[in-house]
Amino acid sequence: MQFTNDKAIYLQIVELVEEKILQQEWSLEDRIPSVRELGAAIEVNPNTVMRAYEKLQQEGIIYNKRGIGFFVATQARDSILKTKRRNFLTHEAPLFFKTAKLLSVELETLISLYKQIENHEKN
Amino acid sequence: MQFTNDKAIYLQIVELVEEKILQQEWSLEDRIPSVRELGAAIEVNPNTVMRAYEKLQQEGIIYNKRGIGFFVATQARDSILKTKRRNFLTHEAPLFFKTAKLLSVELETLISLYKQIENHEKN
C-alpha cells in the first residue's frame, strides 16, 4: 500500500479502516483483520496497525474480544460520522472561512452558493 | 523538488510560481527564471516548465519579452487571487458544502462559525 509522508501511517490506517466500514466492505459486527494480518497485507509493522486499532477502539468504532480479534462496533458508522463532524467543525471549516476571507469572498456569496447546491440536490 | 502523483507536474509548477509571487520572493515586473533554468533547478523537463509558463501567461500572471524572458505582470497578484477565487467558488466551496451536508452540519452552524472567526480576527 502507498502512504503519504505528510501524515502518520497509523492515522492513514485509521482512515483506511473507516473507509472500509463506510463503504460496507467490512460490515457491522464483522471481525476485521488481526493486527498481524493487516500489517502483513499493507507491509507495515503490526505495532503500527495496533496503534491505529487502539485509536479506533477509543473512538468506539471497533471493539475487542480477548484472544479473538477486533470487531466492527454496531454504532461504528455513527461514531465515524461524529468524529468526522468534529474535525470538520474545528479544522476544515475554520480553514475554509479563512481562505474565503483571504480571497475576499463575502458571506452572502457563500450562502447563495450553499442554497444553489441545496436546490441542485433536490432535483 | 517533490511532486505529488495525483496532479499534473506542470500544474504544480504553476502553483509554485504563483506562491513565489504571492510571497513576494519574485517581485512585480521582475524577470523570472528561464524555462531551462527552472527546469534544471527542480529537475523537470524544460517543456513541462514551458507548459506551465504558457498557462500562467494565458492567465495574465506573467508575460513574455521575446528573446529576453518571462516577467511578472503588474497585475499578477490580482490575477492569481482572481484565479484562486474562481477555483474556490467552483471547486472548494461546493465540495465543502457537500461535505457539510454529508455530515449533517446546518447552514446556521456554519454561519455562526464564520462570525466567530470574523470576531476572533478583529482582536
Next chain:
Amino acid sequence: MQFTNDKAIYLQIVELVEEKILQQEWSLEDRIPSVRELGAAIEVNPNTVMRAYEKLQQEGIIYNKRGIGFFVATQARDSILKTKRRNFLTHEAPLFFKTAKLLSVELETLISLYKQIENHEKN
C-alpha cells in the same frame, strides 16, 4: 508460589488456605496438607506455615488431631466469612467511604449504585 512484599508471608498463607476452603478445593472435615508438605509445595519454611495454621486454628477455621494433622472445621466456611466480614467492616468499608468523600461522591449516588447492582444480579 509468588508472595507480595507488602504483607507477611504467613498472612498470605492464611488467605491461601481460606481461599482453598471457600472454593471447596479442600472440603469440610478433610485433612489439609501437613506443614512440611505445604511448606515444600510453596517453598516456604514449615515454621512459617505453622504460624499460619496456628492463626487459622485460633479463628476456628481448622483444628488439629495430635499426631494426625490439621482438618477443615465444620464451621470453617462460616468462620472465614465472619473474619472477612469483620475485616470488611473495620478496614475495607471505612477506606472505601473515605475515598468516596475524597472524590466528592455523595451517599445517594452510592445507594443508587447499590440498588442497580442488586437489580442487575436478580436478572
Next chain:
Amino acid sequence: MQFTNDKAIYLQIVELVEEKILQQEWSLEDRIPSVRELGAAIEVNPNTVMRAYEKLQQEGIIYNKRGIGFFVATQARDSILKTKRRNFLTHEAPLFFKTAKLLSVELETLISLYKQIENHEKN
C-alpha cells in the same frame, strides 16, 4: 523504581505522575521531565514513558509544547479527580458492593457506617 507485574508499567507511570501532581511535587504549569529523562530515572524505555504521557495528555492532565516538553495543565488536579471518580464509580464501588453482598452485609449497615465516618471527620 519498582513496578508491579499485575499492571502495565505505563499505567503505573501514569499513577506516579498523578501522585506527584496531587502531592504538589510538580506544580501546575511546571515542565515535567522529558520522556528521556524520566525513562532514564526510573529505568524504563522512553517509549513506555511516552505512552504514559500520551494517556495523561489525552486525559487533559498534561499538555505539550512542541520541541520544549510536557507541562502540568492548569486543570490537572480536577482532571485527575474526575478520572479517579469515574474509575471509582465503575470499578471500585461495584466490586465493593458485590463483596458486601457476598459477606451478607446489609445496605443499612453500610449507611450507618458511612454516617459514623462522616461524623467522625467533623470532630
Next chain:
DNA sequence: GTGGTCTAGACCACC
C-alpha cells in the same frame, strides 16, 4: 535539545 513515529523482535496472558 524536545516530542513523535516507526520498525524489529521479544514475551506474556487469554482463548
Next chain:
DNA sequence: GTGGTCTAGACCACA
C-alpha cells in the same frame, strides 16, 4: 491463534 506490552534503536520535524 489473538491482543497487549516492552525494549532497543532509528529517523524526523520543530525550536
